[in-house]
Amino acid sequence: MTTVIPKELIHKGDGLQVVVGLGQSGLSVARYLTEQGYRVAVTDKQSAPTLAAQLPAAVDIRQFGAIDTELLLQATRIIISPGIPLTTEAVVAARQANIPVVSDVQLFCEACEVPIVAITGSNAKSTVTTLVGQMAADAGINVGVGGNIGVPALNLLANNDMALAVLELSSFQLETVTNLGAQVATVLNMSPDHLDRHGDMLGYHQAKHRIFQGAQSVVINREDALTRPLVADNLPRISTGIHAPDKGQYGLITDPDGQVYLARGTERLLSADKLLVKGRHNLLNAQAALALGELAGLPLERMLMTLQHFTGLEHRCQYVAQVADIDYFNDSKGTNIGSTMAAIEGLGAVYAPKDGKLLLILGGQGKGQQFGELVPLINQYVSQVLLIGEDSTQIEAHLSAAQLDDDVVRHQCQTLEGAFATIKDVTASSLSQVKAVLLSPACASFDQYASYSARGEHFTQLVAQLATDV
Structure with missing residues (x-):
């Protein structure tokens, strides 16, 4: 009844x-x-x-x-x-x-009596939220981590001893939040996503930037002007970026021998090879976590220790295995173009010095995105594109219209099983440049899977099956 x-x-x-x-x-x-x-x-x-x-x-x-x-x-x-x-x-x-x-987040922020670290962005928000939460826990702080990351924000209130709340917030959650009042807030990055819901980039941008309402401090990405809040300039703020930072900011310093360091101002904090996660995007994630943690009052030394033990999240550019000298990466959480661009650029830069190329698996439900934006990075780092899912034909048309190089081979594979059949054929050739296979679909999974995690688990199973066949 x-x-x-x-x-x-x-x-x-x-x-x-x-x-x-x-x-x-x-x-x-x-x-x-x-x-x-x-x-x-x-x-x-x-x-x-x-x-x-x-x-x-x-x-x-x-x-x-x-x-x-x-x-x-x-x-x-x-x-x-x-x-x-x-x-x-x-x-x-x-x-x-x-x-x-x-939204539930509005109810939470009205009831919450502890500082809030609020994190959004088109990509990497789960990774950075997890990192900041782990940094706080490793520093001995009773921290609650929730929001869009899986634990509803209101459930955190059951912890009467919570001293800090770290929230991952989606644009869907933020569009009904007013005056969040976070201790520190950030928009990590902005790229087209959920335009079928928000109408256009302006609507998406406006929803994301509600995270800054009432914020006491902010973290911005120097490389992405769309992450900068339209708030008073006297708010404490720290920036992150891929270049050498100014005093008090975070960035990367590269020594003459090519060694890259996470840096704060002129101080080298940690060499990139000390991190278990790889790729430039993960160096940006590490910076964002450090900046958020600093503004939340976390000790730097403890944060750096956390970074050295962090292995990344499932389905987020996750290393799966090496089969026949080829590395396999599961980035099924890459459900939009910006995320996939970050994965291609991050991993591509690792294999390019070894004259290696990526094999990229793309496709699913395209959500109205323009996939031609991927072409410059594909032309630089990818030799094979395998297309799957509902919008695979449209995606291939977008790539072709954006002048995908003729030497980047395209395959219509329909499903992941079809993709792995093609992978066997491609990698069996002595002429193959493929050194890594990257599942980063840039699409939603719901045409073929219940979730991105189900898609990623299927990929992992197929990798394991491939290993037994070799």
């Missing part, structure tokens, strides 16, 4: 809180608001949400099968899940009726 109490008995004056969308964040909101003594209703477009059985018994109004407009119009406040667009008809009607629409 979906509705226990008739909706006509519910009035705005009762303070009804309506949760829209019953994923993990929606469930956390329902539990939190119920514990706070609110009257809570839940609505979801699925007819039988899998998490419905975990709702508190006190949530006695449950409208499933569609987002219920009538229910939303009776709300005092609506808490919307990240996966529900603000353009949903029922949500539009509620906003037109001046009913507040907020």
Whole structure:
């Protein structure tokens, strides 16, 4: 029975809180608001949400099968899940009726009494969030890590001893957050993503930059002007970048012998070869974590120790194995062009000095992106492009139109199994320059997989299978 109490008995004056969308964040909101003594209703477009059985018994109004407009119009406040667009008809009607629409992150920041490190960006936000959280933990700080990274922000409030909160925030979460008030906030980088949701880069940029509202300090990327907040210049700020840094900033110093160092000002902090993760993008991630940690008050020596033990995250340019002298990397989390560009450039620069090229697996659901932007890096570092998924034909057309070099061979493989059949043929040739295989699809996975992680796990399985066949 979906509705226990008739909706006509519910009035705005009762303070009804309506949760829209019953994923993990929606469930956390329902539990939190119920514990706070609110009257809570839940609505979801699925007819039988899998998490419905975990709702508190006190949530006695449950409208499933569609987002219920009538229910939303009776709300005092609506808490919307990240996966529900603000353009949903029922949500539009509620906003037109001046009913507040907020996210779980808004509830968290209103209740949180400890400093918040807030992290967003088109790419690498999970890696940097994890790094900062580990740096804090290694420094002996009771830290909560959550948000878009998997643990709903509200769940962190159960830790009564939490002294620092580190949040990964998506553009979907941020578009309904006002005055986050973070101790330190950053937009790591900006590249086209989720344009099917935000409409254009301006809408995407505006959503991301809500992270700076009320921030006490900021970290910016010197190489990406779109990461700079339009806030007062007197805010403490630290920058990161690939070039030698100015005093008090982070960057890279390269010695005459080619050795690269993470640096703060003129001080060499750590040589790049001491890091277990590879590629220039990971050196930028390390800088961002150091800068965020500095502004959050973490000790530098402890942060540098954490960096030396960090092995990276699953499905994020993750080293899988070496098979027949070829390295395999799982970057299934590379679901947009910017992420894939970072992976190609980062790994390509590692193998180029050895006259090696990458074999790149691209494809899936393209999300309206322009894949021609990949061409300069593909021409520089890639010899084979294997295309899979729903938009593979369109992606190949974009690459061709952007003047992909004739000596970069393209293969339409449809699936990962098809790609691995092609990999066997390509790498068997004595003329092959391929030294590394990189799965970095630049696309969503939902045409063929339940998630990017499922796609990455399948890739890893196929690598293991290939190893047994060699």
